[in-house]
Amino acid sequence: MSALAYALVAFVLATAIATALFRDVLSTIVVFGAYSLGMAILYTYLLAPDVAMTEAAIGAGVTTVLLLLTIARTTRPSPDQLFERLDVPAVVAVGAFLLVAGTQVLPEMWAVGDPTAPVWSNAEVSQYYIQNTYADTHAQNAVTAVLAAYRGFDTFGEAVVVFAAGVAVLLVLKREVFV
Amino acid sequence: MLELLATHYAYALMFVLIAIGLYMIIANQNLVKKVIGVSLFQTAIFLFFISMAYVEGGSAPIVPADETPGELVVASPLPQVIVLTAIVVSIALTAVALSLVMRIYAEYGTLREDTLTEVRADE
Numbered sequence: 001m002s003a004l005a006y007a008l009v010a011f012v013l014a015t016a017i018a019t020a021l022f023r024d025v026l027s028t029i030v031v032f033g034a035y036s037l038g039m040a041i042l043y044t045y046l047l048a049p050d051v052a053m054t055e056a057a058i059g060a061g062v063t064t065v066l067l068l069l070t071i072a073r074t075t076r077p078s079p080d081q082l083f084e085r086l087d088v089p090a091v092v093a094v095g096a097f098l099l100v101a102g103t104q105v106l107p108e109m110w111a112v113g114d115p116t117a118p119v120w121s122n123a124e125v126s127q128y129y130i131q132n133t134y135a136d137t138h139a140q141n142a143v144t145a146v147l148a149a150y151r152g153f154d155t156f157g158e159a160v161v162v163f164a165a166g167v168a169v170l171l172v173l174k175r176e177v178f179v
Numbered sequence: 180m181l182e183l184l185a186t187h188y189a190y191a192l193m194f195v196l197i198a199i200g201l202y203m204i205i206a207n208q209n210l211v212k213k214v215i216g217v218s219l220f221q222t223a224i225f226l227f228f229i230s231m232a233y234v235e236g237g238s239a240p241i242v243p244a245d246e247t248p249g250e251l252v253v254a255s256p257l258p259q260v261i262v263l264t265a266i267v268v269s270i271a272l273t274a275v276a277l278s279l280v281m282r283i284y285a286e287y288g289t290l291r292e293d294t295l296t297e298v299r300a301d302e
Contacts, residue, residue, distance in 0.1 A: 009192050016199045016219060025211050032215050039222055046189065046233040047240070047254035051225070051262050058270050063218060066270075070211055070277045074284040077209070077291075087206035094198045094205070101194040111186040113235030119255060120234050126255040133256070135246040142240035142256035147263060158264045165271030169278040 005045060012038045023079040029067045036060035050143045189230030196223035210283065210290045214276045221269045225262045232258040 015035035022028045036059035043052035110117035120126055129142060129150070139145040147155055170176070184191050200223060203216025232255040240256040242248055284290055287298050 005188060009188055012192065013195060016196055019215060019219060020199050020203050020207070025209055028212055028215060032219070035219070036222070039226065042226070043229050046229045047237055048229045048232065048259045048262070049239050051229060051259050051266070054263055054266050055222075055225070058266055059218075059222065062270055063273055066274055066277055067211065067215065070280060073281055074211075074290060084207065087202075090202055090206035094202045097201065098194060098198045101197075102191070106187055106190055106194065107183060109187060109190050112189045112230050113233045113237075115234050115252070117231070119231045119258070126257060129256055130240070130242065130251050130253055131248060133242050134244055134248065140242055140244055142242055142253070143259050143263070146256050146260040151260060154264065158267055161268050162271050165275050168275045172275070172278040172282050 005042075008038060008042045008045060012042060021083045023081060023084050025071055025076050026068075029064060029071070032067070033060050033064040036063065050141070189226060189233070193223050193227045193230070196220070196226065208292045210280045210292065211277070213292075214273060214280065217276065218269065218273055221265070221272075225265060228258040228262045228265075232256075 012035060015031050015038055018031045019028055019035055022031060036055060040052040040056040040060065043049075043055060110119075115121060129146060133142045133145045134140060137145040137149040139149065197220055200216050200218075200220030203219060204213055207213055207216060234252060234254055237252040237254055240253045240259065242251060242253065280290065283295070287295055289295060289298070
């Protein structure tokens with residue numbers, strides 16, 4: 001783990017905590033945009049540039065616009081103080097979850113980036129796609145090859161989900177067209 | 180403990196982000212902030228998949244134009260594709276949730292959960 005990874009983890013953590021605690025909704029949305037951007041850079045560090053680009057465009061871009069549109073159409077309560085008061089029972093519940101996850105689950109997981117971890121070294125799954133992507137699809141980007149060739153039908157299903165969501169939004173807002 | 184955090188940093192961050200997302204869903208009274216909490220929870224899961232695909236000293240999943248490439252140290256493409264799909268589904272979910280929030284505001288004139296509970300109890 002390098003200094004860059006430490007800095008990214010610290011940035012993501014700080015923006016996430018600020019997102020949870022800011023009382024003003026507009027500040028929360030802006031900090032959440034920064035969080036998404038930090039996350040995108042962390043994905044790039046973890047060798048996933050395609051995911052990072054999608055996260056930057058959709059997480060930091062579209063989500064922020066949707067959230068801003070919502071508070072523009074509804075209300076933004078004027079805050080009397082900067083931070084929310086901590087909800088003690090919720091902190092206890094979440095702390096219990098963290099304690100169990102940190103002491104029981106985390107030590108059982110493979111180290112990050114371990115080349116012997118089955119997710120990566122499995123000869124029938126991950127290694128098959130890495131070895132045969134070019135022979136099977138003639139695409140050099142393995143992510144594109146899986147998304148559009150091996151799992152093309154899943155991507156079609158994803159488009160159906162987006163269509164269904166669009167119809168649901170129109171129905172809920174009782175409109176016939178967007179905008 | 181510190182050594183564990185250094186080798187498992189991405190998974191540790193994932194658990195903390197899940198905790199923060201859960202806290203926002205439970206404790207924040209504003210409905211928009213609850214939706215942001217759900218969104219934050221989802222990005223924690225995305226981070227989990229991405230860090231599973233990561234391999235130390237490797238490169239992004241780009242393969243050479245060669246039918247028999249031999250040993251390659253590149254990140255696994257499969258978890259990354261799942262996350263790409265999940266990000267698009269998450270924006271669809273956020274859009275539907277926010278439109279419901281807008282309808283609730285049009286109906287009740289408030290976005291606070293405690294006020295909503297009171298108004299609904301009076302009906």
